[in-house]
Amino acid sequence: MATERSNLQDDVSLMTRHAATIEAPPRMRVGSLDAYFGSVHAVKGVDMQIRDRQVTAIIGPSGCGKSTFLRCLNRMHETVPTARVEGEVELDGRDIYARGVNAIAVRKHIGMVFQRPTPFPTMSIRDNVAAGLRVIDGAKWSRAETDQIVERALTRAVLWNEVKDRLSTSAIGLSGGQQQRLCIARALATEPTVLLLDEPTASLDPISTQAVEELVYELRSDMTIVIVTHNMQQAARVSDSTAFFLNGELVEMSDTSAIFTTPRDDRTEAYITGRFG
Amino acid sequence: MTTATPPMSPPLRPTLRQRAFSERTVRTLKRRRIVSGLMLAVLIGAAVLAVLPLIFIFGHLLTLGVSSLSWDFFTKMPKPVGETGGGLANAIVGTLILIGLASAVGLPVGVGAGLYLAERKGAKLANGVRFLSDVLNGLPSIVMGIFAWQFLVRPVGHFSALAGGVALGAMMIPMVARTTEEMVGIVPVSLREAALALGYSRWRTSLSVVLRTASAGIVTGALVAIARIAGETAPLLFTAFGNQFWSTSLKQPISALPLQVFSYAISPYDAWHSLAWAGALVLIALIFIISLVARFATRARFATGGGD
Numbered sequence: 110m111a112t113e114r115s116n117l118q119d120d121v122s123l124m125t126r127h128a129a130t131i132e133a134p135p136r137m138r139v140g141s142l143d144a145y146f147g148s149v150h151a152v153k154g155v156d157m158q159i160r161d162r163q164v165t166a167i168i169g170p171s172g173c174g175k176s177t178f179l180r181c182l183n184r185m186h187e188t189v190p191t192a193r194v195e196g197e198v199e200l201d202g203r204d205i206y207a208r209g210v211n212a213i214a215v216r217k218h219i220g221m222v223f224q225r226p227t228p229f230p231t232m233s234i235r236d237n238v239a240a241g242l243r244v245i246d247g248a249k250w251s252r253a254e255t256d257q258i259v260e261r262a263l264t265r266a267v268l269w270n271e272v273k274d275r276l277s278t279s280a281i282g283l284s285g286g287q288q289q290r291l292c293i294a295r296a297l298a299t300e301p302t303v304l305l306l307d308e309p310t311a312s313l314d315p316i317s318t319q320a321v322e323e324l325v326y327e328l329r330s331d332m333t334i335v336i337v338t339h340n341m342q343q344a345a346r347v348s349d350s351t352a353f354f355l356n357g358e359l360v361e362m363s364d365t366s367a368i369f370t371t372p373r374d375d376r377t378e379a380y381i382t383g384r385f386g
Numbered sequence: 387m388t389t390a391t392p393p394m395s396p397p398l399r400p401t402l403r404q405r406a407f408s409e410r411t412v413r414t415l416k417r418r419r420i421v422s423g424l425m426l427a428v429l430i431g432a433a434v435l436a437v438l439p440l441i442f443i444f445g446h447l448l449t450l451g452v453s454s455l456s457w458d459f460f461t462k463m464p465k466p467v468g469e470t471g472g473g474l475a476n477a478i479v480g481t482l483i484l485i486g487l488a489s490a491v492g493l494p495v496g497v498g499a500g501l502y503l504a505e506r507k508g509a510k511l512a513n514g515v516r517f518l519s520d521v522l523n524g525l526p527s528i529v530m531g532i533f534a535w536q537f538l539v540r541p542v543g544h545f546s547a548l549a550g551g552v553a554l555g556a557m558m559i560p561m562v563a564r565t566t567e568e569m570v571g572i573v574p575v576s577l578r579e580a581a582l583a584l585g586y587s588r589w590r591t592s593l594s595v596v597l598r599t600a601s602a603g604i605v606t607g608a609l610v611a612i613a614r615i616a617g618e619t620a621p622l623l624f625t626a627f628g629n630q631f632w633s634t635s636l637k638q639p640i641s642a643l644p645l646q647v648f649s650y651a652i653s654p655y656d657a658w659h660s661l662a663w664a665g666a667l668v669l670i671a672l673i674f675i676i677s678l679v680a681r682f683a684t685r686a687r688f689a690t691g692g693g694d
Binding site: 183185188190213214216217220221223225227229230231240241243244245292295296299 | 581583601
């Protein structure tokens with residue numbers, strides 16, 4: 110247990126050099142958010158500020174509501190039957206749950222990548238990346254323009270070199286790690302302001318995990334990222350601030366370096382030192 | 387030549403207890419092997435029996451029908467009694483027209499209904515529709531013919547290809563609807579969510595991701611449904627009725643292979659009997675081909691997940 114702690118601290122020490130960038134205006138603001146599945150109260154009164162151009166990690170044991178919370182940020186939670194959300198979530202000062210705000214429009218600005226890679230099996234690699242472009246209102250891209258966007262998205266997702274010679278083949282032929290990076294490229298193609306990652310490396314091998322982590326690390330320079338992860342080392346490696354969830358509540362949130370070295374709450378300390386979860 | 391024997395570990399002497407145990411194991415193993423072999427034989431027998439009728443029918447039709455098959459059979463019109471030769475060109479074309487009409491009615495309605503059933507799984511209306519569509523699937527085909535006659539023949543005053551096509555199409559609807567529902571049902575929720583998260587609307591997700599992913603399976607189901615209605619006779623008796631002459635008009639009675647086989651088979655003329663055999667052979671070959679195509683389409687069925 111003691112060694113685990115010191116490993117974490119090693120990781121954390123790498124993070125301190127980002128500490129200077131931490132004071133940035135919040136991109137998203139969450140106010141007393143409650144989420145339900147039928148009568149199950151999955152997220153309880155969460156307040157949070159998500160800073161611009163930073164990676165915010167959400168950690169916590171299974172069933173603590175961290176994925177549900179993430180899915181409230183782009184109004185995906187309500188796509189599940191019997192699911193319900195109360196409270197507010199602001200993106201650049203506008204409440205995305207306000208009356209008259211279209212959930213579909215919200216999701217175009219807030220991209221999401223899931224735990225398991227979800228390439229569209231009937232589409233080629235190219236069409237997968239371009240899939241989000243087809244639903245952008247009032248925009249039409251020529252084939253050449255689309256190709257450019259696809260190339261840029263794949264390059265940003267560090268997949269271009271691996272797939273550039275087989276863009277028209279099925280996305281199913283890619284490995285799991287490549288599929289996940291393809292899904293990230295698909296989310297990036299529409300240039301969302303915020304990218305939500307729901308345990309993006311949970312089904313990947315260590316090498317692919319490293320690739321995705323490096324990618325997340327790179328992407329934070331021009332977008333806001335929220336990543337849910339089971340893996341505390343991962344949170345320490347990639348994030349600027351970390352939120353710890355337990356039983357649907359936000360127990361503690363602060364700079365990643367602070368939460369892994371000097372947690373304020375006993376429960377946080379118990380969790381990050383591996384006493385439960 | 388000498389071969390070096392590898393050093394072996396000394397044989398272990400089994401204890402009495404172990405020996406008793408192993409003898410018992412060997413005895414029960416023997417018994418289990420025998421029972422397993424017997425069961426396998428019974429099951430193989432049942433499986434062979436299941437396809438035996440088809441093999442007999444096919445063999446019988448081949449021996450009796452193949453002699454009447456010629457180029458003329460596919461290109462010539464039926465000849466009056468007494469004249470030799472002639473073919474069933476009008477019935478073959480009629481059957482194709484009827485299949486086209488039935489598909490035009492049955493596929494859009496069936497796929498739409500199936501998509502609805504899958505997307506609104508627990509809804510009361512969906513449960514009702516699902517139950518009724520199962521009943522419709524079990525409806526005797528002659529009843530379907532009477533229904534089409536009542537609404538499409540009687541008001542007009544004469545039989546028509548259209549009425550026949552609608553009757554067959556109505557038979558296709560429940561089959562296509564249920565396959566569509568099943569195929570859409572096995573499209574992973576994660577794909578649907580991926581599309582929604584990209585900003586796809588619900589209907590767009592359904593059409594361009596879910597339905598498209600399920601399309602191979604739906605095509606298979608549609609082909610199976612077509613194969614089934616292609617040989618239907620009863621719904622055509624009061625609707626398409628049959629026609630001795632060349633007709634491709636949808637408003638006129640039209641000939642169909644099953645109808646032609648039926649009327650030739652009950653006729654007293656040997657020449658017509660052999661034409662009926664040949665017609666039956668062509669019909670079964672048509673269904674066989676459609677089923678093969680359906681099988682081929684299934685082969686290309688999507689796979690999700692994949693990966694290393």
